[in-house]
Amino acid sequence: MTTLAPVAVSPIKLTRRGRLVLSTLSFATMLAISLVSLFGIATSSANASNETTNSTTTQIVVAPGETLWTIAARVNPEIDPRAVIDQIMDLNVINGSNVYAGQVLLVP
Numbered sequence: 001m002t003t004l005a006p007v008a009v010s011p012i013k014l015t016r017r018g019r020l021v022l023s024t025l026s027f028a029t030m031l032a033i034s035l036v037s038l039f040g041i042a043t044s045s046a047n048a049s050n051e052t053t054n055s056t057t058t059q060i061v062v063a064p065g066e067t068l069w070t071i072a073a074r075v076n077p078e079i080d081p082r083a084v085i086d087q088i089m090d091l092n093v094i095n096g097s098n099v100y101a102g103q104v105l106l107v108p
Helices: 016-054 068-075 081-092
Strands: 058-061 104-107
Touching (some): 058 068, 068 104, 081 104
């Protein structure tokens, strides 16, 4: 049986210029990935907002004492108010459930 003799492997040593090139390429790659991700997300959300505003919507003015629940029940009584509230919040970019009298809302 024949065995191979161990081979000495010397580690790779980068010069200053090599380290600079490697770090620059790494930074450029990360920057490119970040920009593509950022613009991809911005484009997809812009398309989504265009799609939602192109659907049939109407504007209403919130009356004193009205809540999103009463508005949802009034504008679309045959659908679960929670689903309508979600649509209203998406259409108007509302984070909370607070609306105020006189506020103009887009409703489905």
